[in-house]
Amino acid sequence: xKRISIIGTGVMGEAIxxxxxxxxxxxxxxxxxxxxxxxxxxIGSSLAETVSGAVKSGDLIIAAFTSYEDLxxxxxxxxxxxEGKVLxxxxxxxxxxxxAFGEYTLEHNMPYLDAAAMSGVRRIGDTEEGLFLxxxxxxxxxxxxxxxxxxxxxxxxxEDFGLTPxxxxxxFTMAWGSLIGFYNASAxxxxxxxxxxxxxxxxxxxxxxxxxxxxxxxxxxxxxQYPDDDGNLAIHASAMQHVVAVSREKGLNTIFPEFLASxxxxxxxxxxxxxxxxxxxxxxxxxx
Amino acid sequence: xKRISIIGTGVMGEAIxxxxxxxxxxxxxxxxxxxxxxxxxxIGSSLAETVSGAVKSGDLIIAAFTSYEDLxxxxxxxxxxxEGKVLxxxxxxxxxxxxAFGEYTLEHNMPYLDAAAMSGVRRIGDTEEGLFLxxxxxxxxxxxxxxxxxxxxxxxxxEDFGLTPxxxxxxFTMAWGSLIGFYNASAxxxxxxxxxxxxxxxxxxxxxxxxxxxxxxxxxxxxxQYPDDDGNLAIHASAMQHVVAVSREKGLNTIFPEFLASxxxxxxxxxxxxxxxxxxxxxxxxxx
Numbered sequence: 001x002k003r004i005s006i007i008g009t010g011v012m013g014e015a016i017x018x019x020x021x022x023x024x025x026x027x028x029x030x031x032x033x034x035x036x037x038x039x040x041x042x043i044g045s046s047l048a049e050t051v052s053g054a055v056k057s058g059d060l061i062i063a064a065f066t067s068y069e070d071l072x073x074x075x076x077x078x079x080x081x082x083e084g085k086v087l088x089x090x091x092x093x094x095x096x097x098x099x100a101f102g103e104y105t106l107e108h109n110m111p112y113l114d115a116a117a118m119s120g121v122r123r124i125g126d127t128e129e130g131l132f133l134x135x136x137x138x139x140x141x142x143x144x145x146x147x148x149x150x151x152x153x154x155x156x157x158x159e160d161f162g163l164t165p166x167x168x169x170x171x172f173t174m175a176w177g178s179l180i181g182f183y184n185a186s187a188x189x190x191x192x193x194x195x196x197x198x199x200x201x202x203x204x205x206x207x208x209x210x211x212x213x214x215x216x217x218x219x220x221x222x223x224x225q226y227p228d229d230d231g232n233l234a235i236h237a238s239a240m241q242h243v244v245a246v247s248r249e250k251g252l253n254t255i256f257p258e259f260l261a262s263x264x265x266x267x268x269x270x271x272x273x274x275x276x277x278x279x280x281x282x283x284x285x286x287x288x
Numbered sequence: 289x290k291r292i293s294i295i296g297t298g299v300m301g302e303a304i305x306x307x308x309x310x311x312x313x314x315x316x317x318x319x320x321x322x323x324x325x326x327x328x329x330x331i332g333s334s335l336a337e338t339v340s341g342a343v344k345s346g347d348l349i350i351a352a353f354t355s356y357e358d359l360x361x362x363x364x365x366x367x368x369x370x371e372g373k374v375l376x377x378x379x380x381x382x383x384x385x386x387x388a389f390g391e392y393t394l395e396h397n398m399p400y401l402d403a404a405a406m407s408g409v410r411r412i413g414d415t416e417e418g419l420f421l422x423x424x425x426x427x428x429x430x431x432x433x434x435x436x437x438x439x440x441x442x443x444x445x446x447e448d449f450g451l452t453p454x455x456x457x458x459x460f461t462m463a464w465g466s467l468i469g470f471y472n473a474s475a476x477x478x479x480x481x482x483x484x485x486x487x488x489x490x491x492x493x494x495x496x497x498x499x500x501x502x503x504x505x506x507x508x509x510x511x512x513q514y515p516d517d518d519g520n521l522a523i524h525a526s527a528m529q530h531v532v533a534v535s536r537e538k539g540l541n542t543i544f545p546e547f548l549a550s551x552x553x554x555x556x557x558x559x560x561x562x563x564x565x566x567x568x569x570x571x572x573x574x575x576x
Binding site: 118128129133155157162171174177184187190192197204212213215229230231236240246251252255263278 | 382406408418419443450454458463467469473478485488489491494495496497501524539543544545551569572574
């Protein structure tokens with residue numbers, strides 16, 4: 001059974017350590033302020049006095065610092081033997097920063113994966129709702145796949161270290177689209193005295209359909225051909241104008257449906273009236 | 289085995305009839321232009337010469353006209369015996385129109401359900417991705433549940449006939465939130481030369497998490513208390529400003545991330561900086 005070391009035991013590192021302890025793994029923790037590891041050593045984790053000690057005690061070493069700089073500051077002074085080990089780093093940053101750090105690890109023969117925790121701290125160890133992304137050399141992902149999957153659903157993106165922060169930003173924007181749509185629909189539903197919790201349940205049952213639109217529309221975007229299988233932009237513009245009008249009657253803030261309606265109008269003004277709805281992509285990509 | 293009659297065989301009525309034929313049901317179709325039913329009678333459906341005939345031949349009668357008016361024009365001249373039968377109507381319209389027609393059916397002892405097909409024509413009969421909503425008297429839904437579920441995933445909303453069009457508008461807005469988020473993220477990803485089809489697959493694997501946010505945030509909205517479990521508005525505003533900056537560098541249209549960033553700023557200006565992200569609802573509901 002592989003041994004897991006966690007360096008940096010803030011809220012993220014702590015949740016990660018607990019997920020491995022729950023599954024019966026031998027864990028070692030290190031933190032700049034040793035007293036902060038007490039909740040973890042109390043439940044069975046070993047304490048490393050130094051970062052070197054934590055690396056020596058683990059097969060998989062997970063770094064959970066705030067930034068790449070914090071990790072670099074800890075690792076760069078050390079001369080460590082990384083043979084048979086893999087370092088996984090969960091820091092937020094730009095693709096450029098991720099690539100620079102990735103290059104550093106290649107130069108120093110550190111088997112390394114850049115990682116992103118997409119579902120926050122509370123879903124660490126949740127294989128239904130927790131999503132972790134990885135980029136770097138595939139052989140390192142494969143060698144640690146069995147233990148990485150303790151963290152949640154895991155997805156290897158490719159060699160380019162910048163892929164994890166890129167996907168992180170993209171999924172963040174995508175998630176906010178879903179959330180703003182849900183909040184707006186909730187305001188609409190609640191203005192009729194209906195229970196938004198019931199609406200959330202129906203909304204959840206609609207996502208397999210929306211996911212299938214993601215699949216089909218990504219093919220449309222890829223080819224640049226936008227079939228109108230799900231209606232064309234003119235039809236959706238008219239339906240959205242209806243939502244704007246009803247929302248206004250209800251005394252709601254119409255900022256979101258108006259934003260969409262104006263986007264559709266812009267598409268129509270640029271010749272997309274009869275195109276499938278995914279052609280809105282052309283506006284966002286500045287193709288029209 | 290219940291007999292199914294379909295009145296109005298445009299694209300929607302045709303898809304519905306085919307779904308029942310596939311499952312071995314005895315179907316009867318009626319259309320104002322009888323020749324349009326040929327693709328259905330060719331594959332085994334019976335043809336009714338009149339609307340009365342179609343109603344007599346069915347236990348479940350599904351009306352798939354464009355509007356409530358079209359249906360009313362067909363039914364109002366008739367004096368039919370609806371005992372043991374249920375009429376299900378799939379027309380788009382306002383909650384007021386749905387309620388007015390529902391009242392008419394109550395006055396005339398017509399067992400009636402207002403319905404909405406949420407996933408378009410192509411997913412009729414698809415129990416994974418097709419969603420159908422119903423409102424009206426629950427006893428009618430229950431008596432026909434076994435045959436209605438041939439249409440897709442079915443969900444009974446309540447007695448108020450206006451619930452189906454209300455949910456229809458709400459789910460339409462919600463779906464557009466998800467789509468605009470996805471298209472924007474696709475533009476972001478494609479600008480790095482990455483394959484949007486691969487992104488769509490990762491995006492799909494993120495929806496169980498987003499659905500769990502819908503559930504949790506609907507409880508927050510219901511109680512009016514917004515815990516910061518998923519970060520507060522100030523943190524998300526800062527992350528969204530980062531997306532705006534990166535998108536601008538990539539030469540993308542920044543209209544969507546800027547829309548979100550300005551919404552967050554409005555929330556922060558109204559004292560929501562430390563509140564959980566679902567507090568954006570307060571802006572959309574004009575509570576702040």
